[in-house]
Amino acid sequence: MKEAKHKMHKPHFIHDIRIGIGDMCKITGVTGRQLRYWEERGYIKSLADEKNSARKYSWEMLYKVGSIKAFIDEGYTLAKAVEKSELREKEMAIIRKFMATNMHRVKITDEELLYGQIDLGKCEGKKIYGVVDEAGSHLEFGEE
DNA sequence: GTTCTTACA
DNA sequence: TGTAAGTA
Numbered sequence: 001m002k003e004a005k006h007k008m009h010k011p012h013f014i015h016d017i018r019i020g021i022g023d024m025c026k027i028t029g030v031t032g033r034q035l036r037y038w039e040e041r042g043y044i045k046s047l048a049d050e051k052n053s054a055r056k057y058s059w060e061m062l063y064k065v066g067s068i069k070a071f072i073d074e075g076y077t078l079a080k081a082v083e084k085s086e087l088r089e090k091e092m093a094i095i096r097k098f099m100a101t102n103m104h105r106v107k108i109t110d111e112e113l114l115y116g117q118i119d120l121g122k123c124e125g126k127k128i129y130g131v132v133d134e135a136g137s138h139l140e141f142g143e144e
Numbered sequence: 145g146t147t148c149t150t151a152c153a
Numbered sequence: 154t155g156t157a158a159g160t161a
Contacts, residue, residue, distance in 0.1 A: 031154080037154075053161085
């Protein structure tokens with residue numbers, strides 16, 4: 001009961017989404033020919049449908065295909081696009097881990113422009129804030 | 145109608 | 154990578 005804790009998703013969660021190749025093409029703009037080739041090269045994976053041999057894709061693959069497609073549209077070759085996509089996903093995983101522990105609170109300063117102040121905790125006694133505003137984004141010390 | 149594999153341009 | 158052919 002406890003080992004499955006992280007797998008206990010409700011049916012409607014995105015992790016249980018299964019997308020057919022047709023929808024994958026419409027959503028990402030990648031052709032079926034490309035999807036089969038990418039899979040053949042080991043860049044992406046698909047789940048074989050129980051009944052026929054039709055492919056089914058997970059939410060993770062939908063995201064990955066979209067990511068690869070974006071890099072290809074930027075001019076990267078398929079191999080480079082996959083490399084960039086996988087690297088970025090790992091970087092994001094690390095960022096999520098960090099934020100899960102260090103992002104104590106986000107104060108929204110402008111809902112329209114999406115500006116805010118992220119409480120990143122303390123470092124050597126000083127409060128640290130990640131600030132996103134009209135100037136872009138930067139770090140600030142909190143006053144104490 | 146959709147998807148699959150194979151093969152050719 | 155696009156497309157055509159013949160299936161399931």
